[in-house]
Amino acid sequence: MSAFLPARWLASLPALAALAAGAQTAPAPAPTAAAPAAPLSFRSAMEGYKPFAEEKPIPWKQANETVHQRGGWRAYAKDDADATGDKPSGAADPHAGHAMPKPAAEPPREKP
Secondary structure (H helix, E strand, O other), X not given: OOOOOXXXXXXXXXXXXXXHHHOOOOOOOOOOOOOOOOOOOOOOOOOOOOOXXXXXXXOHHHHHHHHHHOOHHHHHHHHHHHHHOXXXXXXXXXXXXXXXXXXXXXXXXXXX
């Protein structure tokens, strides 16, 4: 009876790797130098970088008053809805057809 010997399996791994390496295809031939390649250009990712400039925050009371003068949060919400092309609030509900169906009523059971 033969026993499982990990050493035999480990010894066969280099042979399998050599066979797999030998089965590789030859590299593609180099392209001919018929047309010169275009010169490489480099553009830095930091081009046009503007360093952070600390701005002095305005007092919160002044910020709240500015929002109040502009119409409050509803004015900002309306501007956003206009920019995205959402329907005005008077339009039909777009989710009206997505209501859950009500289960059918069961017939009354007779008492035993």
